[in-house]
Amino acid sequence: MSKHLIIRRIEPSEVDLLRVLGESTFRETFEAQNSKENLDAYLAKSFSLANVQAQLDASTSEFYFATVDGEVLGYLKLNTSDQGLEIERIYVKAFAQGQRIGKALFEFSLNLSKSRESAWLWLGVWQKNVKAVEFYKRQGMEIFDTRQFQLGSELQDDFLMRLRVG
Numbered sequence: 001m002s003k004h005l006i007i008r009r010i011e012p013s014e015v016d017l018l019r020v021l022g023e024s025t026f027r028e029t030f031e032a033q034n035s036k037e038n039l040d041a042y043l044a045k046s047f048s049l050a051n052v053q054a055q056l057d058a059s060t061s062e063f064y065f066a067t068v069d070g071e072v073l074g075y076l077k078l079n080t081s082d083q084g085l086e087i088e089r090i091y092v093k094a095f096a097q098g099q100r101i102g103k104a105l106f107e108f109s110l111n112l113s114k115s116r117e118s119a120w121l122w123l124g125v126w127q128k129n130v131k132a133v134e135f136y137k138r139q140g141m142e143i144f145d146t147r148q149f150q151l152g153s154e155l156q157d158d159f160l161m162r163l164r165v166g
Contacts, residue, residue, distance in 0.1 A: 007067075010063040017072065018056065022052065022075065029094075030151075038154050063075060064108065074091055074105060083120055083162075090105045102135065110163070118165050120165055121163045123162075125159055146158060
């Protein structure tokens with residue numbers, strides 16, 4: 001039986017599912033490269049129910065789930081800005097990676113960016129997340145700047161990457 005991928009907008013009633021998925025996929029992605037203290041501090045702040053609810057309610061942000069045969073396996077957070085459409089988060093459960101879900105979420109973002117006539121599709125990605133940096137390069141994105149990201153008590157360096165859309 002073939003797997004059926006659907007990308008759909010997250011409903012306000014699904015805020016707790018988003019919170020749990022966001023926290024667990026962030027932990028899966030970064031726990032091996034960060035201290036438990038810094039990771040726990042970041043997750044407690046960033047994935048509190050109140051914070052996730054505020055992000056879900058923000059008029060400049062959009063959230064989407066990626067489901068395969070009805071099971072939520074990943075999610076996407078997009079932000080509208082003067083610089084274009086920003087991919088703030090693409091996360092897929094660890095066991096589901098390699099199934100092209102991340103690529104589908106990226107292509108969804110790119111198509112949305114084109115339909116809105118954005119000049120750029122852009123994002124920030126941790127410099128030590130080599131797998132993600134290489135993925136975005138394969139999608140045609142280029143590094144254009146850097147910024148710092150606070151994870152607990154540690155400042156980390158992100159690449160800013162973009163792709164001209166319009």
